Amino acid sequence: MRSRLGIFFLLFLFLLCSTSQASAAEKVLVMDIGATITPSSDDILADAIAFAEDGDYQALVITLNTPGGVVDATLNMMEQISATDVPVIGYVYPEGTKAWSAGTLLLISMDVAAMSPYTVIGSAQPVTVTASGSEPVNDSKIVNALVATAQENARKHGRNDTTAAQFITENLNLNPEKALEYGVIEYIASDLNDLLEQVDGLEVKGQELKTSGADLVFYEPPLRLSFLNIISDPIISSLLLLLGVYAIILGLSNPGFGAELFGIVAIALGLIGTGFDVNIASIFLILVGVALVIVEFQSPGFGVFGISGLVCIVAGSILLAPTDFPRNYTPAEFQQTIILSVVSPTIVIGIFLLFVLYKIAVVRHSTPKFGELVGDFAVADDPFGPGEFGYVRHKSEIWKARSEETIEKGDRVEILEKDGIVLIVKKIDASSSLSEK
Template sequence: MATRRWRLFFSFTFVILALLLIPLQTMVHSEREASGEELIYYIPVEQTVERGLEAFMARSFANAIEEGASHIILEMDTPGGAVDAAGNIALLIQETDIPVITYVKNKAISAGAYIALNTDEIVMAPGATMGSAAVIDGAGNAAEEKTQSYWLSEMRSAAELNGRDPQYALAMADNRIDLPELNAPEGELLTLTAQQAMQVGYAEAIASNRGELLEYLELENAVEIEMQVSFSEQIARFVTHPVVIPILLSIGSLGLVLELYSPGFGVPGIMGISALLLFFFGHMFAGFAGWESMILFVVGFLLIIVEIFVPGFGIFGLLGIGAIIGGCFSHLFRRLQ
């Protein structure tokens, strides 16, 4: 009886504290807003640009808007990445009313340069570079003419969005454009240094650190919040990497096919299931695969298990592999939408 009373007491106390924290949090925000204190959100844009980064940035922007941030600063160091992810990130920036500033800490190459051009201001660290934004296919070759034309128009639009001369953005994506005033090597894609970016109006300032950046923005007394990539988001970023996706799908499909022709359930099946679970988990967490994909995967897995333990002349196994492949296609269809 006494134990039950203590449980009720602690439960009641927990509920009361939770209710008290809500107005307390609101009061803290209200005090900050009343005092005129500005809030800055730092969002890291690092490593390869892929769908996992897109999901992380969407969460970060949502947090910044909810908390009433006055500025969002993208701390950038990326060699580029997927065109579709870069396009969605650019749309996220364009639809945000909060001023967005890119701080290029080291590199803003390819998709990174495109994302930076969509922001309101660009500040670069000494020695940082930005450019070299040609679009290539999965084999590393120049993309087809239709894709190139689309990408050039996107680079032009991104530059014009904030009043920047588009010829330099086009030169980043097309090596046929000659810019003698920058002494750029002929036949190479344009990559701007911090000083060159200042010269052509592609950077508003050069700052060695956050202190100098905030001094330029006149935000020395602002409250600073730094977004962190969660463990789950790190996994999602890894499995949505353009190089990792085909590897996981290959291991998954080969493992399941080998398992069908092996007695019992062994290493190939474990490897196949693990690879596909990683694939589906990463894409579900990033928001690019729905429950229909996971349901098809589970159904396919169960059918393969039935084939292993209840021989059905391969029918259950084929249906299982078909369901799993259907889950993959369902995911790809969701991405195209």
């Protein structure tokens, strides 16, 4: 009897452990790429993959809504997806969004590729923005390398490698129905739960997915990576660099307010955000612009140095915005958006800064107001005698005054000097007053 109870007890423990293990395994981690792929995106993906591996998750779902981004980060992310044992599912989500350029290359490198309704993938032809507009990159070395990478990733996952190449060579764009028909994705799903129901039972990387009814756990990167992701945005990092430059200009022109310290910190953060890959020509132009603005500040008036400095800073900011290929792999429209986002506030801030510096220069080079009183004339508001104080009116302002002689109300007096807030005056006789007139 005891032996039977022992067997039942062991069987109960076994079933309990098996149930707890099964429920623990029925989890899916969801990571969102909802903006530009930045130099920090690959670090965030690495952390999410490690989180999924340690937590024994069934799969990692990466939701995509991106115009593209940094090529080096995208290539690193492809390698990480290939290296991990966790099944990785790419999902263009939510409805009405897109995964262009680098986002498309990332999607076709996933173990499973899916799209939600009314989404778009494609626009993977490399372009660069110039002064005359956008131009496609026709360097065969660059284009062929991208095509080969896209095709090999497509073949690895049984997808249409011809269409993968057309994303790059023909700037092809596909909606979910066409992408499924052309064989570059496997599923169209209305939401995450629908996607998990459809992929349930699929064998990926030697394991069967058990995702039906699985718990969704939404990945949140640690604070350090979240902050790095914010400053890595091409618009934010460029603006940080420019704000740092303006702060240093203001700090050097008007020391004592800590603007220089803020400028140094902003420039350091901007450099970290760009991954230290900054156009040397942009830095040179901005430094020249800074020097010209400072020269303008040192000279009276608003002249050619200030305008030239502003032009140099604006031109430098255009080159500073990371729109060049192959570092930043995004459609021309998004690259132009980056330029407008950086240049517009640059012009506004630059004009405001020059206006401030102009006002500071006017104040510094102007004659003190109290010095203009000496030698001017005023009218007595009340009578006062020697050793007494009275009041005089000077250009609608009432001043306290004293004199060595008797002053009657209405007498015209000359201001001899200023003693603190008291004017020293003398009476102007009738003949002198007449001659002044």
